[in-house]
Amino acid sequence: MRDVLLEVRDRLRSARRVTVVTGAGVSAASGVPTFRGAGGLWRNFRPEQLATPEAFGRNPRLVWEWYDWRRSLIAVCAPNPAHEVIARWSESPGFTLVTQNVDVLHERAGTRNVVRYHGSIWTLKCATACGAPDWDDRRVPLEPLPPLCPACGTFARPGVVWFGETIPESAARAAAAATACDLFLSIGTSSVVYPAAALVADARSYGAFTVEINPETTGAAVDLAIAAPAELVLPRLLNAS
Ligand SMILES: NC(=O)c1ccc[n+]([C@@H]2O[C@H](COP(=O)([O-])OP(=O)(O)OC[C@H]3O[C@@H](n4cnc5c(N)ncnc54)[C@H](O)[C@@H]3O)[C@@H](O)[C@H]2O)c1
Ligand SMILES: [Zn+2]
Numbered sequence: 001m002r003d004v005l006l007e008v009r010d011r012l013r014s015a016r017r018v019t020v021v022t023g024a025g026v027s028a029a030s031g032v033p034t035f036r037g038a039g040g041l042w043r044n045f046r047p048e049q050l051a052t053p054e055a056f057g058r059n060p061r062l063v064w065e066w067y068d069w070r071r072s073l074i075a076v077c078a079p080n081p082a083h084e085v086i087a088r089w090s091e092s093p094g095f096t097l098v099t100q101n102v103d104v105l106h107e108r109a110g111t112r113n114v115v116r117y118h119g120s121i122w123t124l125k126c127a128t129a130c131g132a133p134d135w136d137d138r139r140v141p142l143e144p145l146p147p148l149c150p151a152c153g154t155f156a157r158p159g160v161v162w163f164g165e166t167i168p169e170s171a172a173r174a175a176a177a178a179t180a181c182d183l184f185l186s187i188g189t190s191s192v193v194y195p196a197a198a199l200v201a202d203a204r205s206y207g208a209f210t211v212e213i214n215p216e217t218t219g220a221a222v223d224l225a226i227a228a229p230a231e232l233v234l235p236r237l238l239n240a241s
Pocket of ligand 1: 024218
């Protein structure tokens with residue numbers, strides 16, 4: 001393990017452009033359940049059954065109850081050592097973080113140059129896209145539930161990207177640009193949710209050295225896989241000598 005850590009540390013020091021992609025695993029040690037791990041189920045629903053425009057269309061109240069529960073849970077979570085190390089890396093020029101997480105813990109840890117690929121759980125937007133600008137609401141629990149658009153009075157929805165929806169254009173563009181890098185780290189993601197999962201392959205085809213940090217092997221083709229939790233590996237990368 002030590003040799004592997006030293007290699008990644010050296011690459012971190014010498015790379016001109018470093019791109020990190022994170023998924024729910026980075027926030028697991030903060031107490032935020034991953035979608036595919038223990039605690040991913042809510043009232044026996046799988047996230048894929050709730051985080052879709054169709055589920056919201058069928059039953060907005062049920063989908064909002066789930067989001068209200070997740071918001072309450074995330075509200076009491078704090079960044080962990082993995083978030084803190086990524087925040088330190090982000091002080092270097094040429095660093096980009098693309099996160100699939102909607103919990104905003106990276107920003108709370110002080111990370112710079114964050115591309116929010118899947119939005120934020122604290123953002124609300126009009127479900128009918130009436131033209132009202134998106135707004136932030138950090139109250140938990142939310143009242144009324146479902147919340148309403150202040151402009152047109154119909155339901156509001158979470159400002160996150162649901163399964164089957166497209167990535168906001170500016171985030172997709174920034175993430176694509178960041179795949180042209182020397183070192184690409186994929187941390188705490190199952191690499192099954194597209195298009196985020198394609199970023200590592202794109203980076204590799206541009207010639208980046210690619211590293212995965214995840215206690216479970218995901219099947220993503222990378223140059224180096226470190227099979228251990230992010231909150232343990234990242235502090236060791238910072239201090240490796
Ligand atoms: N924290 C959040 O904001 C949050 C939480 C759940 C799901 N999501 C959303 O779910 C979608 C699912 O994709 P995903 O790949 O992010 O999550 P996922 O739930 O599919 O996978 C999580 C991955 O993290 C790994 N993991 C678990 N503990 C870890 C640890 N301590 N260190 C490193 N890795 C660890 C697991 O082995 C798994 O491969 C994304 O779109 C994301 O927006 C976000
Ligand atoms: Zn509206």
